[in-house]
Amino acid sequence: GLGSFVLLSISMGFLALLTPCVFPMIPITVSFFTKMGETSGQSPIKSATIYTLGIITIFTSLGLALAFTFGATGANQIASSPWINLFIAGLFIYFAMSVFGYYEIELPSVLRQFSMKQEQRGGNIGILFMAMTFTLTSFTCTVQFVGLLLVAASQGEYFWPGLGMILFSTAFALPFFFLALFPQYLAKLPKSGGWLNAVKVTMGFLELGAAMKFISNTDLVWQWGLFTRPVVLASWVVISFLMGIYLLGKIQLPHDTKLDIVGVPRLMLSTLFLSFSLYISTGLFGQPIHGLIDSYLPPVISYASSSSNGNNFSHDVNSSKKMSHHDLVWYEDYDEGVAASQETNKPIFIDFTGYTCTNCRWMETNVFEDPQVIEFFKKFTLIRLYTDGGPNARKYQQMEVERFGTAALPYYVILTPDDQEVARFPGMDPDVNKFVNFLKKGVS
Numbered sequence: 512g513l514g515s516f517v518l519l520s521i522s523m524g525f526l527a528l529l530t531p532c533v534f535p536m537i538p539i540t541v542s543f544f545t546k547m548g549e550t551s552g553q554s555p556i557k558s559a560t561i562y563t564l565g566i567i568t569i570f571t572s573l574g575l576a577l578a579f580t581f582g583a584t585g586a587n588q589i590a591s592s593p594w595i596n597l598f599i600a601g602l603f604i605y606f607a608m609s610v611f612g613y614y615e616i617e618l619p620s621v622l623r624q625f626s627m628k629q630e631q632r633g634g635n636i637g638i639l640f641m642a643m644t645f646t647l648t649s650f651t652c653t654v655q656f657v658g659l660l661l662v663a664a665s666q667g668e669y670f671w672p673g674l675g676m677i678l679f680s681t682a683f684a685l686p687f688f689f690l691a692l693f694p695q696y697l698a699k700l701p702k703s704g705g706w707l708n709a710v711k712v713t714m715g716f717l718e719l720g721a722a723m724k725f726i727s728n729t730d731l732v733w734q735w736g737l738f739t740r741p742v743v744l745a746s747w748v749v750i751s752f753l754m755g756i757y758l759l760g761k762i763q764l765p766h767d768t769k770l771d772i773v774g775v776p777r778l779m780l781s782t783l784f785l786s787f788s789l790y791i792s793t794g795l796f797g798q799p800i801h802g803l804i805d806s807y808l809p810p811v812i813s814y815a816s817s818s819s820n821g822n823n824f825s826h827d828v829n830s831s832k833k834m835s836h837h838d839l840v841w842y843e844d845y846d847e848g849v850a851a852s853q854e855t856n857k858p859i860f861i862d863f864t865g866y867t868c869t870n871c872r873w874m875e876t877n878v879f880e881d882p883q884v885i886e887f888f889k890k891f892t893l894i895r896l897y898t899d900g901g902p903n904a905r906k907y908q909q910m911e912v913e914r915f916g917t918a919a920l921p922y923y924v925i926l927t928p929d930d931q932e933v934a935r936f937p938g939m940d941p942d943v944n945k946f947v948n949f950l951k952k953g954v955s
Contacts, residue, residue, distance in 0.1 A: 520675045524682025530939060531806050531869040532652030535721035536645050539603065540690045542610050542714035543641055545707060548695030555695035561635055562691045565642030566684035571676040573646060578661040578672070587908075587918055590650035591867040591899035593729040599648055600725035603718045610715035612765030645687070648725075652870050653679070653919075662916050708766050709758065709777070716754045720747050727809045731866035732900040740809045741795060748792045755785035802880075806873035810866075839888050841895045845907070848894035852928045858953040859926040860891040863911050865899035870939040871921040881943045887950040891925075925953035 527533070540562075547558060577589060589595055650657075657679060660672040694710075723738065723746045730738040756762055758781035760770030773781075794800040842848030845861075852859045864871040878884060896907040898920065912918055915935065923936040934952040936945075 516671070516675065517678055520678035521682045524679040527649075527653050527679070527683055528686060530652035531803065531873055532649050535603075535717075535724065536648055536687070537690065538714040538717035539606065539644070539721070540641070540687055541694050542606060542711050542718065543637075544691045545694035545711050545714070546610060547637075555692055558638060558695060559688045559691035561638045562642055563684045563688040565639045566645050566687065567677065567680045569639075569642050570646045570649075570680035570683070571673065574650070574657065574661060574676055575673060587650065587865075587899065587920065590647055591728070591732070591865055593732045595647055596725040596728040596732075596867065599644060600722040600729070602644060603722040603725070607715040607718040607722070610711040610718075612767075645684075649683070652868075653683075657919070661918055662912055708768075712757060712764060712767075713754055713780075716750050716757070720750050723747065724807050728867040731809055738809070740811055743808055744791060744794050748788050748795070751784050751788035751791065755781045755783075755788065758784065802873065802877035805876040806869055808872070810872060810875070839885070839893055841893045843895050843897070843901075844903070845894060845896060845910070848892055849928075849930060852892035852926075855892060856928055857890060857892045858928065858933065859930075860888065860893050860950070860953065861924045861926065862893070862895045863898060863907065863920060863922040863924075864895055865897060865920045867899055868920040874921055874939055877941065878943055878946050881947075883947050884943065884950065887947065887954065890954045891950075892928075923949070925949070 544555075544558065544562075547553075548555065573589075657676070660675045660679075663672045723743050727738040727743050730736070753762065757764075758777045759773055760777075763769075791800055791804060794805075799805075840851075841862075842851060848859065848861075862871075864875075879888075896903075896910070898904055898908045898911060908918070911922060915922065915924060917937070919938050921938060925933040925935075927933060934949055936949040940946065
């Protein structure tokens, strides 16, 4: 029914805000609109409205266009593209250097000539550009709901996917209306220059941290072996340390005013960032860190020298199986996994995942490590299928869409040894008991 579908769409949009992919866009939005509030004469409400409507329009239009053009996995292909991830990382670094005071962001003069209202037009284009960035960074974390809509759209349906995407993206974008609105009003307060610049610079450091995440996504798909988990984690340690030192006034940037006295808020924030830097540095020495932080880091990958094919590195996804630290065998080839299941008569657990999927890392870090889950995993033949990289990515994408009717990541399925479906578990869920109950269906 229409009423229940509307309620479901809006509810799923709000729930999607809890996924990890959304968090990097918070400092980006705050720093962008703080800077806009200082320089633009445009109404804050108008700017925030354009941003929100831009997210809704681009999210819905791009998702449906990709579904109609490239199939149900089109949006995920774009969001996980190494080139797109490099572009987003470069954009974040570009914004960060601007708020650090290295240069001012201006629209090219060729574009400014299209209108006499140069500043307003440039501002609007920049806002829509930000909306596009938001859309691209969030596609892989929009849970099962959008995946189902895109499957329906790729099969020629129009009304329900279109309505669902509009309602979902409206709920998804609504909090960012306020994130875009308040910094612009803060920038207009009297004597806001000094502390507001400190806010911008702090957001700039966070943008650099987010950029490292997107560069590591590219590294994972192209298998450079450079931006590995220790490298990304070490960069975050340094960035957090620099944020703490900056807030104490020990680092001066071009737009900063001399800090004679460190106020209590600065001191507390500085202590927070310095403590955070010390905490995550323990991860470099093998100590566990919080699962939410760990989910942003690249998975642990083993690279081996390869002289036969001329490549510097080869990812172990090309081998048939890999051992985890719990002595669990994960097959990364579907046919070999099914053959092993038939030999042992164990049920099959399939993990549809991706190198660039933050929700997948969250589940692996927070749910797969639970002792109950590990014990159940020992009763299954475990298959992990990457859909955004590796030699069989397209094959496994199509399998997920055609057989299970979704393009969402992560997605979990239990099969019998003779390849009959038993149960599904759609996407990220923080409730370990739900996942355990799902696994019980496969061994009962």
